[in-house]
Amino acid sequence: xxxxxxxxxxxxxxxxxxxxxxxxxxxxxxxxxxxxxxxxxxxxxxxxxxxxxxxxxxxxxxxxxxxxxxxxxxxxxxxxxxxxxxxxxxxxxxxxxxxxxxxxxxxxxxxxxxxxxxxxxxxxxxxxxxx
Numbered sequence: 001x002x003x004x005x006x007x008x009x010x011x012x013x014x015x016x017x018x019x020x021x022x023x024x025x026x027x028x029x030x031x032x033x034x035x036x037x038x039x040x041x042x043x044x045x046x047x048x049x050x051x052x053x054x055x056x057x058x059x060x061x062x063x064x065x066x067x068x069x070x071x072x073x074x075x076x077x078x079x080x081x082x083x084x085x086x087x088x089x090x091x092x093x094x095x096x097x098x099x100x101x102x103x104x105x106x107x108x109x110x111x112x113x114x115x116x117x118x119x120x121x122x123x124x125x126x127x128x129x130x131x
Contacts, residue, residue: 008099013124016091
């Protein structure tokens with residue numbers, strides 16, 4: 001049996017705000033809804049929530065790992081989102097890894113081709129504006 005190879009998207013964004021401010025934007029439902037999607041996120045391992053994604057519907061998620069103000073990992077449908085916050089000068093380097101794309105699956109291929117530019121050109125810049 002062969003093991004499936006998966007791909008990931010990695011995007012980083014410098015945000016001229018401290019890690020605690022960036023953390024709040026990715027872990028607080030009200031703030032997350034301002035730049036990405038509504039959902040009852042909470043930085044608690046095992047917490048299950050839905051993100052209301054326009055055009056996709058409700059996407060099930062589960063928090064896997066939390067290191068406050070440094071790292072948040074949760075499932076997002078078939079994928080894993082890893083948010084890493086690194087203090088840099090007076091701001092934060094936010095690194096997002098969106099992992100688990102099976103490029104042999106047409107839906108995953110479509111998502112991979114569109115989510116990379118979406119995160120880089122729209123999502124993370126919007127987050128930076130909201131913070």
